[in-house]
Amino acid sequence: MADSIKPMIKLKDVTKVYDNGTVGLKDINLTINKGEFVVIVGLSGAGKSTLLRSINRLHDISEGDISIDGQSITKAKGKNLRLIRRNIGMIFQNFNLVKRSSVLRNVLTGRVAYYPTWKTTFNMFSKEDKQKAYEALQQVDLADKVYARADELSGGQQQRVAIARVLTQDPKIILADEPTASLDPQTSLKVMNDLKMLNEKYGMTVVANLHSVELARQFGKRVIGIRAGQVVYDGKMSETSESVFTDIYNGGDGNKEE
Numbered sequence: 001m002a003d004s005i006k007p008m009i010k011l012k013d014v015t016k017v018y019d020n021g022t023v024g025l026k027d028i029n030l031t032i033n034k035g036e037f038v039v040i041v042g043l044s045g046a047g048k049s050t051l052l053r054s055i056n057r058l059h060d061i062s063e064g065d066i067s068i069d070g071q072s073i074t075k076a077k078g079k080n081l082r083l084i085r086r087n088i089g090m091i092f093q094n095f096n097l098v099k100r101s102s103v104l105r106n107v108l109t110g111r112v113a114y115y116p117t118w119k120t121t122f123n124m125f126s127k128e129d130k131q132k133a134y135e136a137l138q139q140v141d142l143a144d145k146v147y148a149r150a151d152e153l154s155g156g157q158q159q160r161v162a163i164a165r166v167l168t169q170d171p172k173i174i175l176a177d178e179p180t181a182s183l184d185p186q187t188s189l190k191v192m193n194d195l196k197m198l199n200e201k202y203g204m205t206v207v208a209n210l211h212s213v214e215l216a217r218q219f220g221k222r223v224i225g226i227r228a229g230q231v232v233y234d235g236k237m238s239e240t241s242e243s244v245f246t247d248i249y250n251g252g253d254g255n256k257e258e
Contacts, residue, residue, distance in 0.1 A: 006034040007070070008173060008205045009055055014064035016050055016229075024050035025061070026229040034172075037199045037206045039220030039237075041213065041248055047229040048209040052175045055207070056088045057081070069172060086113040089166035089204070091195075093178040095158040099151040103142065103161050106150050107133040110168035129168070136164035140194050156187030163194045167202070174198060176208035180215060188212070192219045213245050 009032040016024040025047050032038055040048050053059040055066060057073050065074045073084050089110075090096075097106045111129045125133075137143045140160040150158060159179060166174055176195060180188035192215055199206045210216045216223060216237070223240050225233030225248035233240075233248055 007031050008034045008036075008068070009207070010067045011055075012065045012067075014054065014066060015062050016047075016054055016059060017062045023229050024059070025054065028064070028229075028231055030224070030231065030234070032205060032207060034205055035199070035203050037196070037219065037221045038208070038224060039216040039222070040207065040209045040224045040226060041216050041245065042226035043249055044211075046226045048226050049177055050229070051226065052177050052207065052209055055173075055175055056085060056090060058090075082113060086169070087172040089169050089171035089174045091159070091162050091166060091174060091176040091179045093181045095155070095162050097150040097158055097161060099149070101150060102146070103137065103148050103150060103153070104130070104133055104146045106161055107136055107164045107168050110136075110165040110170075113169070133164070133168050136167040137161075139167060139197065140164050154187075156183050156190060159183065159187075159191050160194055163191065163198070167198060171204065173205045173207070176206065178209050178211060181211055188215060195219070 009030070011028050011030045014028040015026055018024055028051070040051065042048050050059060054061050055068075055073075061074060065072055067073065068084050069087060071084055073081065076084050098109075108125050108129060111125060111132070115124060134143065134146060137146055140163055142157060142160055142164065145153060145157065150161060153161065174195065179195070180191055183191060195206055195208065196219055198204045208220070220237045223233065223235060223237050224231060225244070227248060233244055235244070
């Protein structure tokens with residue numbers, strides 16, 4: 001099907017140099033197609049977070065161009081940038097929830113970009129959006145926590161609230177930056193299965209940075225290896241041998257990632 005090989009994320013000659021001279025990314029060329037589940041692996045400090053944050057322009061790149069579904073996010077400004085970002089859901093290692101707010105309110109923030117202003121008074125959300133948020137919580141088995149405060153939940157539950165928020169946003173792309181780093185193995189599996197559900201059931205393109213090679217193998221269909229800000233491997237997971245992972249993690253240094 002022609003649509004299934006539609007480029008969703010395209011990086012062309014992307015380089016990122018920080019103000020202090022540190023090279024975060026160096027001459028990266030990548031195409032990620034619609035509906036792919038891609039995992040990015042590499043040492044801490046290799047540039048995985050920088051890569052992900054450049055895709056949704058949390059970081060501005062120094063050279064090159066990044067396009068999202070055919071539109072340059074690098075050149076986008078104002079309303080156009082907001083519209084492109086609306087199609088990109090982000091899941092962070094530290095969950096990024098408003099701890100004192102209810103689970104429902106946290107999930108509803110996924111709809112904020114669909115409103116003309118950024119005033120997030122609770123009443124601005126439509127009945128339809130509240131229903132959408134509730135259904136998203138059902139998808140991640142947290143419907144019973146709808147009125148709980150976010151800080152009353154376990155880490156795994158908080159991360160699944162973040163996934164429900166992304167589902168409510170209804171993006172084309174999900175960027176997950178070490179989504180399981182602070183979770184135990186069993187909870188990590190639940191969170192990865194939720195990401196798999198968003199990928200398979202809703203057709204969202206998923207790009208996830210993962211520390212765990214085991215999780216990468218289990219969930220990724222394609223693996224990209226990053227070392228010292230460069231792509232050192234890009235291939236189908238099914239064709240990736242153990243020695244490739246060893247090679248990705250050897251060489252390079254463990255400088256702390258920006």
